[in-house]
Amino acid sequence: DVKVTQSSRYLVKRTGEKVFLECVQDMDHENMFWYRQDPGLGLRLIYFSYDVKMKEKGDIPEGYSVSREKKERFSLILESASTNQTSMYLCASRQPGLAGANEQFFGPGTRLTVL
Amino acid sequence: AQSVTQLDSHVSVSEGTPVLLRCNYSSSYSPSLFWYVQHPNKGLQLLLKYTSAATLVKGINGFEAEFKKSETSFHLTKPSAHMSDAAEYFCVVISKAAGNKLTFGGGTRVLVKP
Known part of the structure; x- marks a missing residue:
């Protein structure tokens, strides 16, 4: 069964702290994504990675960075956390297909x- | 550019009555469209997807959606709501023109009354 896990369900941090959010997938997927979810705004893409050591900015990358050293792991880093980064963070993975429509x-x- | 508008932020239905969640999209290329569901404290789960085959798509849990190109719509329906359908639903569009990135609607929260 497909599985994407995130290191923590809940985190509380202070302004200015460096924060690491970890995501691991066990499906050997090439693509991985980080979103934030806020009420009424749906999910917004922060960063994504097509493959190991590759990264691309999404729609709202400011204040975030990412790391993908291994295929199965994609980390989101908040260099200096701020109160406007309070949110739900969702990680996702996908194996790209010809039509690009793989879930x-x-x-x-x-x-x-x-x- | 692509965008998705979910016309209702909240929908309230009685158990056993039909559910309609409305979604309109904008895309400059032939899009693929998805509906995802998110139950409280759970991750997003794919309900169904349209990828240029049949315009009427059947998904899990009795849901279906119809792709109407002329109306740029992809509304989600279910003939009879169940208490377990209480969740938040997201309409999503993806297209090659947008680099195969997903664009999410703002979500519709469904309340099912007994």
Whole structure:
């Protein structure tokens, strides 16, 4: 069965802290994604990675960075957390197909609160 | 550019009555469209997808959606709501023109009354 796991379900951090969110997938997927989910805004893409050591900015990359050293792991880093980064963070993975329409598989999410 | 508009942020239905969740999209290329469901404290789960085959798509849990190009719509329906359908639903578009990135609608939260 397909599985995407995220290291924490809930996190509370202080303003200015460096925060690491980890995501692991066991499906050997090439593509991985980080989204944030806010009420009324749906999911917005922060960063994505087509393959190991590759990364691309999404729609809202400011204040975030990512790391993909291994195929199965994609990390989201908040260099200096701010209160406006309080949100639900969702990781996803996908194996790309010719039509680009292969579904993405999502992790359960990490609810981050920055005080 | 592509975009998705879910016309209702909240929908309330009685158990056993039909459910309609409305979605309109904008895409400059032949899109693929998805509906995802998110139950409380759970990850997103794919309900169904349209990828240029049949315009009426059947998904899991009795849901279906119809792709109407002339109306740029992809509304989700279910003939009879169940209490377990209470969740948030997202309409999603993807196209080659947008680099195969997903664009999500704002979500529709469904409340099912007994």
